[in-house]
Amino acid sequence: MGKKLAGPIGTETTLINTQSSPGASSRGETGLDITGLDKAVEFYFHHALAPSTQRTYTSAQARYLSFCTQFDITPLPLQETHLCRYVSWLAKDNIAHTTVKSYLSALRHLQIACNFPDPMISTFPKLEGVIRGIKMQQARHKTSSPKRLPITLAHLHKLRSFFASKGNEADSFMLWAAICTCFFGFMRSGEMTIPSESAFDPSSHLCFNDVSVDNIADPQVVKVCLKASKTDPFRQGVEIVLGRTNNPLCPVTALLSYLALRGNRQGFLFLFADGRPLTKSRFVSQVRDALSRLGVDSSRYAGHSFRIGAATAAGAHGLSEPVIQMLGRWKSSAYQLYIRTKLASYSAVISTEPAP
CATH class of the missing domain: 1.10.150.130 (Tyrosine recombinase, N-terminal domain)
Structure with missing residues (x-):
């Protein structure tokens, strides 16, 4: 039956x-x-x-x-x-x-x-x-929608000046640190934010304890442990390495300056001064608001613009394709869409690093 x-x-x-055979136990070891x-x-x-x-x-x-x-x-x-x-x-x-x-x-x-x-x-x-x-x-019948544009080094200089103009405002330090981490870490915006304020999961989202330095006295490298990502379904984890650049666009300086204000309380890495975590939607809206205030049409910029910009900038500065693929943790050749088709259009802008 x-x-x-x-x-x-x-x-x-x-x-x-499925009946057990005669004399066999229905329970195993x-x-x-x-x-x-x-x-x-x-x-x-x-x-x-x-x-x-x-x-x-x-x-x-x-x-x-x-x-x-x-x-x-x-x-x-x-x-x-x-x-x-x-x-x-x-x-x-x-x-x-x-x-x-x-x-x-x-x-x-x-x-x-x-x-x-x-x-x-x-x-x-x-x-x-x-x-x-x-x-x-x-x-x-498809109507072509505007393609997302990359965040360039020129944009980063402007964003740095914008947030620096706010003085010692803690949220500005946090947002600038998040921007630098996202760009220089070739990260997807969803990897360093959370979907919603109630969705924080310490087993998969970035936490304070996921950040380490190579030297406490004089840090030259910051390592960010990414516990889960789109290309890591089995959660083996990967370290994102951020090096000191010794110029105004320095992810190490940005992140350590923020952490000095944040303190060592446990929980999500990027927190507003009121304790709320940085969600993906709020990260994008804050960046777009800053770009708009700087006179940039922000409608074509999104969270992925940082990853696109990092790959494009790397290609413009002569990094090899295998190195770019490794830095961005691409499993496929999708990164080539950024460093080839977009490079011709944006290399002139990206390779220009205006003085702050």
Whole structure:
């Protein structure tokens, strides 16, 4: 006899009972019975996905359930006909074809989680054709959006002067330190900020204890331990090395000056004077506000502008591509988009380091 188990979305799947062989114990050396092992399976399967992927998949699966409810369709097992209808429904709602493909990955994951066979979505020929058609139609009607611009060394000089003009304001020291850490560390803005004030997780976000120096008396190098990142799903960790530059744009000076004001209290690294942590959205808004006050159109600058700017500046100053790839921790050749296509347009600006 088989037994019915409810899946994550309320569907049922029939499993064959697995009975122990005569005389065999249902518990192993771990002390777990079959029920305990099944719970362990679900636990590890759930944690096979990064938290950000889990959120994306949950959203995609909820949208699929809404579609199934609207059109009275049985959600699982997945069928090519229904999937073709689903992706067309998404496209009519102006969902980009790249997002549609990620939604399909979420549905594959859902079906497997509910103990149905792998749907082998990539082998559905009509679905593949529909997705290709969506991509082509969206390309024809796409309006080109302005590309993000890099933060250049010239911008950094202006930003330094802007924050220095505020005197000994603690928040200015913090923001300038965050800017230098992000730029000279080739960091994604999400790596040195947190998503929201309530989302701080000391196991993954930057903390005070993640910063070290090579010499207490005369620090020349600051090391920032990045515990988790986009290209480090297994959290092996990586050290971001910031060296003293002996010029006004010095990440070591910026970070140590901020830490002298911050003190050694534990918790998130970048804190406002009132104790609130630096979120990604607030970091971007503060940088844009500063750029606007400096007479720069800030609409085309975002958190990733620092990483783009660092790669572009490195290329303009003659660093080799393998070194740039290592500094930015790129696993693919994506960095070449910055140091090749953008270099021709921005090298003249970046290579100019105006006096502060």
